Amino acid sequence: MKEFETYILPNGIKGIHRRTKSSIAHCALVVNAGTRDERDGEHGLAHFAEHAFFKGTEHRKAYQVNCRLENRGGELNAYTTKEDTTIHATTLRSDFAKAAELISDVAFHSTFPEHELQREREVIIDEINTYKDSPVDMIFDTFEDMIFEGSELGHNILGTKASLARHNSQSIKRFISRTHTTDQMVFSTIGNFSLAKVKSVAEQYFGLHAATKREFSRSKPTMVEPFERVVNKHTHQTHCIIGARAYDIHAERRLPLSLLINILGGPSANSRLNVVLREKNGLSYNTEATYTPYNDSGMVAIYFSSDHHNADHCRELIDRELRALRSEPLSARRLAMIKRQFLAQMAISMENNEGYMLGAGKSYLVHDEIDTLEEVYRKVSAVKAEQIMEVAEEIFLKTSTLIYQ
Numbered sequence: 001m002k003e004f005e006t007y008i009l010p011n012g013i014k015g016i017h018r019r020t021k022s023s024i025a026h027c028a029l030v031v032n033a034g035t036r037d038e039r040d041g042e043h044g045l046a047h048f049a050e051h052a053f054f055k056g057t058e059h060r061k062a063y064q065v066n067c068r069l070e071n072r073g074g075e076l077n078a079y080t081t082k083e084d085t086t087i088h089a090t091t092l093r094s095d096f097a098k099a100a101e102l103i104s105d106v107a108f109h110s111t112f113p114e115h116e117l118q119r120e121r122e123v124i125i126d127e128i129n130t131y132k133d134s135p136v137d138m139i140f141d142t143f144e145d146m147i148f149e150g151s152e153l154g155h156n157i158l159g160t161k162a163s164l165a166r167h168n169s170q171s172i173k174r175f176i177s178r179t180h181t182t183d184q185m186v187f188s189t190i191g192n193f194s195l196a197k198v199k200s201v202a203e204q205y206f207g208l209h210a211a212t213k214r215e216f217s218r219s220k221p222t223m224v225e226p227f228e229r230v231v232n233k234h235t236h237q238t239h240c241i242i243g244a245r246a247y248d249i250h251a252e253r254r255l256p257l258s259l260l261i262n263i264l265g266g267p268s269a270n271s272r273l274n275v276v277l278r279e280k281n282g283l284s285y286n287t288e289a290t291y292t293p294y295n296d297s298g299m300v301a302i303y304f305s306s307d308h309h310n311a312d313h314c315r316e317l318i319d320r321e322l323r324a325l326r327s328e329p330l331s332a333r334r335l336a337m338i339k340r341q342f343l344a345q346m347a348i349s350m351e352n353n354e355g356y357m358l359g360a361g362k363s364y365l366v367h368d369e370i371d372t373l374e375e376v377y378r379k380v381s382a383v384k385a386e387q388i389m390e391v392a393e394e395i396f397l398k399t400s401t402l403i404y405q
Contacts (some may be wrong), residue, residue: 003372004360005195005383009202011211012183013392016364017198018190018357025191026098026354028088029103029206030361036082036152036218036294039239041166042175043130044124044159048117051124053087054078055116057109059260062116068102080157084362085180088356093192097201100187104205107180112169121164128158134240135404136286140301141367143241143402146229148301151221180230188361190353220296221245225307228401238311239404242318244299246395249293249366255379256387257291258298258397262342263388265289265302267397268349272325283310283317288343295366300395308405315401329385339380346376 003010035046054076056062069076072093076099087107109376141156148154187206189198201357233239247254265273265288277284287304298325306314330338350356350373363370371379 004364005197006364007199007202009182009207010148011207011209012213013185013187013202013209014364015187015199015202016360016370017193017195017196018189018360019193019355020190021192021352022190023093023192024090024353025093025099025189025193026088026090026357027096027099027187027189027191028086028358028361029107030186030358030365031085031087031107031180032083032184032365033085034081034083035155035157035234037179037216038152038155038175041163041164042171044153044157045167045171045175046085046179047130047159047162048120048124048155048164048167049175050078050085050087051104051114051120052112052117052172055120056111056113057105058111059105059109065102065106069099071078073100074099076106082153082155082157084365085330086358086361088354088358090237094242096189096191096193097205100105100201101205101272104209104327108209110176114169117167117169117172122293124164125161128161131156131158133146135233135235136303136305139239139241139402139404140303141229143243143301143400144231144299146227146402147224147243147245147400148221148297149224151219153221153294153297178216179357181214182209183213184365186361186365188357189358190360190365198391218295224400226398228403230403230405232311233404235404237305238308239303239305240311240315241301241303241402242315242399243299244395244399246291246298246300247293248296248298250295251293251298253387253391254291254293254298256391259338259380259383260388260391260395261289261291261300261328263325263338263344264321266341267345268341270339272321273304273318276321277304277306277314279318281313283307283314292299311405322392322396326396328390329389332385335385335388339383343380 065104076089078087087103091099121349144156265271273287284304284306289302293301
């Protein structure tokens with residue numbers, strides 16, 4: 001049996017399914033539309049639209065949308081990123097068809113009533129206020145805005161209070177009509193069903209919608225000169241991001257870069273930055289490294305927070321680690337350990353069927369295919385120490401820095 005099976009509906013919506021023995025079913029509609037698809041004056045509209053999906057359809061009032069699965073012990077949720085919007089549900093296996101029908105209803109028949117939108121504006125304004133109280137969230141968003149200056153990729157997802165005030169039912173409908181086209185959708189499922197069963201449900205609830213096609217293309221972000229910026233935020237600690245532009249999601253070198261970032265500041269306690277900043281020197285108890293690939297660009301970021309008087313020392317130690325990774329290939333023993341760790345982390349994450357389903361939907365949407373676990377193992381095993389060193393040299397030779405203090 002294949003790990004994943006795929007199909008395409010007549011209107012262009014793609015489907016991907018993985019059969020499991022679980023009594024729980026997970027499904028999601030993944031749409032290739034996010035905040036980077038907002039035009040001038042639409043800042044925050046993708047996220048506002050995602051909230052508004054749950055506020056009533058041609059067939060249901062808001063409370064009926066919210067209670068349809070909740071009353072049966074299931075759940076319906078959604079989220080927005082820079083490049084996609086996802087509506088997803090988790091239910092008992094017996095309620096899978098109900099979940100699919102509900103997702104289809106909110107995705108294609110939402111009415112976005114104005115009286116409900118006003119309440120949702122207040123919810124998002126509260127999100128914005130909470131976000132402003134978090135220097136960690138703010139510094140990441142500000143850094144991304146600076147590293148992608150001039151591009152919609154830099155916009156934070158929430159928008160602003162001023163932009164929210166401009167958005168209404170008609171602007172949401174225009175945005176959905178322009179960006180949520182059937183050729184940019186994937187229906188992703190995991191559960192104890194045959195492909196024939198899943199395809200039958202998908203055809204019934206998603207296949208009858210008219211085919212629509214995207215009529216615009218995304219603009220690739222222009223390059224930005226490296227910068228160093230210090231902002232006085234009167235924070236109790238110094239917060240710092242050191243980062244750079246990186247490979248897009250299609251690049252062959254994204255895998256060596258993913259390994260490099262995991263070495264630097266991945267989730268394990270033995271990451272190089274955690275060891276040198278926290279375990280050996282006690283300078284920072286909050287450090288991480290991230291790699292975020294997009295369709296046509298990407299970003300790496302090293303973050304740490306520390307007492308103000310320790311910040312310069314932290315930066316010196318980080319710079320030392322980066323220089324070492326750029327100039328010295330990893331030993332064969334160290335490389336083998338890093339690969340085992342990376343693959344184990346991936347395998348453990350796949351134990352979460354909901355996360356696995358969402359990741360598969362996104363992968364199929366972007367790449368039009370999905371690697372099996374065996375194929376991922378093979379690709380990771382083939383990465384050489386010299387490739388990781390070359391990637392470190394290319395990405396971290398010239399970095400940008402943003403400091404809150």
